[in-house]
Amino acid sequence: MWIGIDDTDSRNAGCTTYIAFRIVSTFADRIISLPRLVRLNPNLKYKTRGNGALSIRIGNRTEETKTVIGKSDGKKISLGLQNNEMEPDFPKTYDNSMIEQVVGIVEEYYEKNQTNTNPGIVFSNKKFDTDIYRNALERDIPVDYIEEILKKTDSIYRKIGSGRGIIGAVSSIAWDRNRTTYELLNYKYPRGGYVDDMVKTIIGKIAESYDSTFNNMEMKEGKVCLFPKDRTPVIYGIRGLVFDDLIQIQEEINSRFPDFDRNYMIFATNQGTDDHILRLESGMELRELSSYEITGYVNELPLRKEGGHLFFGIKYGVTDIKAVAFEPSKGFRDELEKLEIGDHVKLFGSYAKGTIKIEKLELIHPSIIYERRSPLCSRCGSRTSNIGSLKYRCIKCGNVMEPEYVKTNYQRMTMKLEPPAYARRHLSMPWKLENASFRSNEYEF
Structure with missing residues (x-):
């Protein structure tokens, strides 16, 4: 089953990725692919901070091969690899108990009493068409349009407030992953809290030492870019092209600062891809x-x-x-x-x-680049002086000439x-x- 969520935060607090983290932590034994953090049209006026939507894929895992994607309260979160099948055959019926649990998690953690916070939660047994993702990058999609799609596909959805979040929820599930990067997000609820500047610099330099990472530091200014303002549960986020490198970076950070070894998770993302x-x-x-x-x-x-x-x-x-x-x-x-x-x-x-x-x-x-110069008189070779309107007059004989243009060095x-x-x-x-x-x-x- 696909789960999509969006529009649970506000400009000043909350984070939809943290709600996804809580859902993954709750159903850790049934996660069958990386949770997805999908950035959508950055030009919409009602977005919060980064216009990111989340989706998670849940199924019945049978394979023994697992990979660690994070930790929750210090315990490893792992997923089963699905290399042998393109789209798992999900059951046609929905797990109502799981749906209610997910809805309960969203209702617990979304930013309440915020006019512009309108969560949407989507449950689907099939992946949505990629065109929806493309449209969500390029234009402003109406809620009604998405609702019609959900009804035609027999999907289940919940709206809080206007429920505008169902747009991002569906679009996240529809992401084609033609270009994929990854982000490791480290959490402390309800706010990331104060981190010493020296610690920030050390963590930034650890991340920057890997060629596969990006947007870690602004080296000219020595500014670390991994730590958002202290208004959400996110302590830091490290972005990269290689999943294994992010795991290794986190292990290096843990060896220096064990306090950051409790709650983190890696997302598949479209960040840094120019998909828009x-x-x-x-x-x-x-x-x-x-x-x-x-x-x-x-x-x-x-x-x-x-x-x-x-x-x-x-x-x-x-x-x-x-x-x-x-x-x-x-x-x-x-x-x-x-x-x-x-x-x-x-x-x-x-x-x-x-x-x-x-x-x-x-x-x-x-x-x-050409430079305008006073020409020498074409009659007598004497100097000329500027008389305005791009005209020059010979000082000696009165001949009027155009300026001379010379390519500069x-x-x-x-x-x-x-x-x-x-x-x-x-x-x-x-x-x-x-x-x-x-x-x-x-x-x-």
Whole structure:
């Protein structure tokens, strides 16, 4: 049976991943694949912090081969590998006792009395179509649309409040896992609590020492990016491409700091995959709330405006598009500020109201910079002086000439730019992973 949950937290507290952790801990002997943390459309106004939805797969395990995926109260959580079957044959009837237990866990831990917290819980004996996942990355899906799908598939679902969470719950189950990364989350309920800065740095450096991890630290600033604000049960989260490396990192942390050896779990995720990015082909129209890869030419110089946000313009085909890098991206804006008219660029980001919110940028081919100079008189060879309107007059004979343009020695290189790790979106693929090999076999874990 598939279990999907979403929209249980608020902007200031709670965490849906922790509820998934509690469900997995409760049914540890029946978990048959890694729990899934699936990030959806980052542009929706009613999202909480990262727009992440969770799903879990439960079945009757018969295989002896098991792999440890975490610990709950110091006891190992393991799952049985399902390498020999693509989609297990789940029973057509539902386990009502299990359903009530899951609902009870959600009701215990979700953020109550929050207007924008509207949990949805979904139970399905079959995986949902991948198109639902794609739609959930690219647009705003109505609750009614998902409810119709649930009714047609004889799925069971529970709504709290408006129940908007059923959208993410179904979309998480529908994730195709064409690109998979992993995240190890360490918990302390109800809040992660204070962690000394020196301890944070040591843990960050342990994670950073593995080539397969990403978004651990911002080395230029020495800032550790694994520890969220102390408002949820998450102490830290370590992201990587290799499952076994995350297990090894946690063991290294445990050897130094045994207090972190009690509650943690690894999730399969779509984080850092650019799954939300659509390649903008010729003739395509930009759609509100979708995210794109766009190649064009800078046609308006970068300018900082009130609040520190940096704006510039690009020409895509015959279309003029504004681009913005927001203040929290810090030094990223300093690099973008060096762009020149005519630079050939590829940028990635979400589109809304005529503006691309930049997640990263590649300078494919810098424009050639020319310097305007006063020409020597073509008649007598004397100096000329600027008389305005791009005209120059010979001081000696009065001959009027156009300015001279000379290629400068200023050489600019192609480059790939991105915000610091702490300012990146969950889904955005860091340049470090550009040529990475992502796991694609959903049933390997």
